[in-house]
Amino acid sequence: MSVEWLLFFHLVGAFLYVSGAVAAAVLRLAAMRRERPSEVALLLRAVRPVVPVVALGLLLVLVFGFWLADRLGIDLGSTWLVATFALLGWTVVVGAVAGRQDRHTRELAERLAAGDDRPSEELARRLRDPVNLALNGSLLLSTIAIVALMVWRPT
């Protein structure tokens, strides 16, 4: 496979991964600003199809990234690459934890929406849970940092 094809699939993966992560964060933040359970459920349901997009992006980024690094003779121990691997690992672990919490919040919103669909204090508390917000915020910041590392490649 030529370097152009490797770069193409690596960049497609990067665009899918970053775009999916940003879309999930925006949908999650938008859900926090709504009060009606049906609207919260609608926004959190929209996050679900984002997960396979992010996963596919991550797979393409890693497979074609390693392949490209090997082809171009890039040192995998470079500071910017090690930092990128650490951030990618962080996003995977934190994404799994925060995603699980968000799934429970969505299920609560769906139950409430199926009932009288009135604002609920428990739902609002879960949506504004500081730990969950910190985890989701760190995901977004890590993704932005990964893009910055790829663009600037600090030594």
Added chain:
Amino acid sequence: MGFDDWILALHVLSAFALVSALILLWFVYLALRANGGTSAALGQLYKIGVIVVQIGVAGTLVSGVWLAISLDAYRPWDGWVMIGFALLAIGTAAGFRAGHVSQQAGGSRHTLVLHAVASLAAVLILVDMIWKPGA
């Protein structure tokens, strides 16, 4: 890092913003379709997506023109640069038309087709940027 490197970084970051907004709008349009075409929450997200698309298009276009003029290896009238401009114009037109149609009742299918055209244009721009045909 020189000034052109910063402009290149802006070019790439604008491209990421543009594609992120395209992906976000995919989920908004699909959720609108599943929801029967109306939702205040999705309407707000749509507006955010459109603003980020505008920033992304302006950022990639301005920085792209700057780089084509500033870098000795390229010229604004190079074939692959012109193809990039044409694809950006097609994608932008299809994307804005998709946004317009999405506000009309019963236009969800048409919206998705137009948004698919805009997304395909983005993929073709990436192909054009990597292979640089005619360079």
